[in-house]
Amino acid sequence: MRAALGALLSCALLSCASISCAAITVSDDLGNEVTLARPAQRIVSLAPHVTELLYAAGAGDKLVGASNFSDYPAAAARLPSVGSFAALDLERVLSLKPDLIVGWHSGNKPSQLARLREFGIPVYESQPADFGMIADALEKLSHLAGSDAAGQAAAADFRARWQALRAQYQGRPEVSVFYQIWSQPLMTLNGRHMASSVLRLCGGRNVFEGLPQLAPTVSVEAVLAADPQVILTPSDARDQPLQRWRQFPRLRAVREDRLYTVNADWLNRAGPRVLDAAVEVCKRLDQARGG
Numbered sequence: 001m002r003a004a005l006g007a008l009l010s011c012a013l014l015s016c017a018s019i020s021c022a023a024i025t026v027s028d029d030l031g032n033e034v035t036l037a038r039p040a041q042r043i044v045s046l047a048p049h050v051t052e053l054l055y056a057a058g059a060g061d062k063l064v065g066a067s068n069f070s071d072y073p074a075a076a077a078r079l080p081s082v083g084s085f086a087a088l089d090l091e092r093v094l095s096l097k098p099d100l101i102v103g104w105h106s107g108n109k110p111s112q113l114a115r116l117r118e119f120g121i122p123v124y125e126s127q128p129a130d131f132g133m134i135a136d137a138l139e140k141l142s143h144l145a146g147s148d149a150a151g152q153a154a155a156a157d158f159r160a161r162w163q164a165l166r167a168q169y170q171g172r173p174e175v176s177v178f179y180q181i182w183s184q185p186l187m188t189l190n191g192r193h194m195a196s197s198v199l200r201l202c203g204g205r206n207v208f209e210g211l212p213q214l215a216p217t218v219s220v221e222a223v224l225a226a227d228p229q230v231i232l233t234p235s236d237a238r239d240q241p242l243q244r245w246r247q248f249p250r251l252r253a254v255r256e257d258r259l260y261t262v263n264a265d266w267l268n269r270a271g272p273r274v275l276d277a278a279v280e281v282c283k284r285l286d287q288a289r290g291g
Helices: 002-022 048-056 074-078 090-095 110-118 131-145 148-169 194-201 220-226 241-245 264-268 274-289
Strands: 024-027 033-036 043-045 063-066 100-104 123-126 175-179 204-206 230-234 259-262
Touching (some): 043 048, 048 074, 090 110, 100 131, 148 274, 175 220, 194 274
Parallel strands (some): 100 123, 175 204, 175 230
């Protein structure tokens, strides 16, 4: 009898140990703990940058749905859509039976993320604001998806490229920059956005970095008063915003012809391709320095 009880106890302990080992816990970008009983098998992404991070972390084969405009890599465009990041189709999300949802803290509506949590689905909130957070996200998301090796390799490569750019451009003269993301109304990004981290890496300074809103509306008069050395706009903008600034020849950026475009998908999405944006932006700022 004692031998039998001992065997049962041993089995129970082994079972508990197994369950403990299987449990996965990481902290998301808001510091919230996300715990899974086992690696996620059905993941839904609620933002394009999240989709890119998941593929880079080796979790692309676990994705069963993504928000609109999740178009990179090419395979992402074939995923079932769950609506726009700002207006999710919650019924569609639930129909995909996800065991993990990766959302966008500043892009998804808090009420919708809260509603998904009410259904007992673990939600990881993504909000990378600097290069280190992107590298960390690659490791954390790969851990949640059981693709640790791929995520760690991607993170190591990302950190190496980031540090190489940092070494190349540190100490260069500062260049003031206005980054226009929208024309009507006139909008930019503040210092807490990943785009400002790119500018800082390249020796640039966002002239509106101190504004409290992540994507604030500004006036033409405010841009004129800031008098940036460089104006950047998305390369896919259809209303030719750079040409509109030429009506203000007293602006330093206009006077010195420092009006440049940048790939907005690379710069605005806090994913691995932000380093491609950094290469592009750093070259532009060097042009502004006369280098």
